[in-house]
Amino acid sequence: MIRLTVNGQAHELDVPSYRTLLDCLRYDLGLTGSKEGCGVGVCGACTVLLDGKMISSCIALAVFADGREVTTVEGLAEDERLHPVQQAFMDAGGFQCGICTPGQVVAAKALLDAIPHPSEAEIKEWMLGNLCRCTGYYKIVESIQAAAGQARA
Amino acid sequence: MIAFDYRAPRSLDETLAILQEYGDEARVIAGGTALVTMMRQRLAQPACVVSVRGVAGLGRIEATNGSIRIGALVTHREAECSPLIQERLPVLAETFRRVGTIRIRHMATVGGALAHADPNQDPPVTLMALDAGVEVQRAGGGRELPVAEFFRDYYESALEPGELVTAVTVPLLPAATGASYVKFLPRTADDYATVAVAATVTLEPDGEHCREARIALGSVATTPLRERAAEALLSGARLGERLLKAAGSAAKTAVDPLDDHRGSAAYKREMTAVMVERALTQAWAEARRAARASG
Ligand SMILES: Cc1cc2nc3c(=O)[nH]c(=O)nc-3n(C[C@H](O)[C@H](O)[C@H](O)COP(=O)(O)OP(=O)(O)OC[C@H]3O[C@@H](n4cnc5c(N)ncnc54)[C@H](O)[C@@H]3O)c2cc1C
């Protein structure tokens, strides 16, 4: 039995030892926002926050998160109001097909929590591990700058 | 992934007792970045996985006399961002910063970086050049061994079943010493190195001669390597560009890289010479700066 707090809600779950945190979120809790891309820690589609720090949930065991707090893309909006990062990705065109977007948005939220007004270099270093095949990254950087209230590049 | 027993002990004694009981059936899990990936790919199928995350006392970074002691559970990101490491051993903070992505650095631990024993990893190379020591515990005893003697083969360290890495102790740089880490990344910024080199240079009081140099190489053999032949060329000699180039040429004859998607063996050998020269040039410049600052 493990205890997880996911997006502010406490859960007690009986999961097998080999369950990944990503599968636990998707299949035990129905939170399918986090995606599996590579499954080996490289692409960032499965990015979630564990006690506020971004990790790859595809290579974390669910038992690894026992007693800790998880934030997924479903936890960013407050009621009907999108998180500023989500709104900025929509306004600035930070996605196309959308498969990478939940991971991008969660990583970007963590960035702005850590560094409210990041430089372009800081954005690029932070977002390095969130791959996107569609946007060419420019629009993602612009979305994050917009969310930080900075003039667009 | 195949099912396994999962244990999450809270104390060091309990951990060591479990590891002794299960012997080579048990695998420690720290950050899990390597172990979970290997279990998903069925490259590892342990009967028992022992999480050390909850073990108190393994997550500290502390200054001891003349060294910094880093607990096995300290994450790469914590090491990179530690004010103590940034101030006293900036080359080590910078090395951790070069590992993969921030997401991986939030998970991967210092103990895992050693025990995983992948010759492509960054931290072991710098730890080897800094002459760090690995603290190892087992039920009823412990030992400390130099990082230079810790690696045996691909994914194989000197750890015996039942043993746990508890910390790494890194000596501070002596006076008039500079250190550097260069990671050659021809593909992507989050890749493993094609060739990696860490170097230290200590100057004699005359500021011209080299008292001691240390060179460690990554990604060019079955383990990280200390390159003692190239070091010997430098120690006692008057430093100059030609000498650093000669050290690079000496290093390239010592390596035995693999052909892979990061480059052919021949290319990696040539780049070893280039990167050794670059690492030494940087370390030498740092050493002169350190000598000026103290003199
Ligand atoms: C996508 C990705 C990219 C990466 N890129 C890089 C890179 O560019 N450079 C780099 O250097 N590293 C990189 N890494 C990290 C590195 O390869 C290892 O995965 C990491 O250092 C292992 O640390 P961990 O704490 O996660 O270990 P775990 O996965 O928990 O364990 C790894 C191994 O070490 C053993 N172990 C762990 N801790 C201990 C201990 N205290 N005592 C005894 N045994 C122990 C385990 O039993 C297991 O065999 C990358 C990893 C991933 C997933």
Ligand code: FES
């Ligand atoms: S699916 Fe986890 S990082 Fe790619």
Ligand code: FES
């Ligand atoms: S929007 Fe398609 S991969 Fe990023």
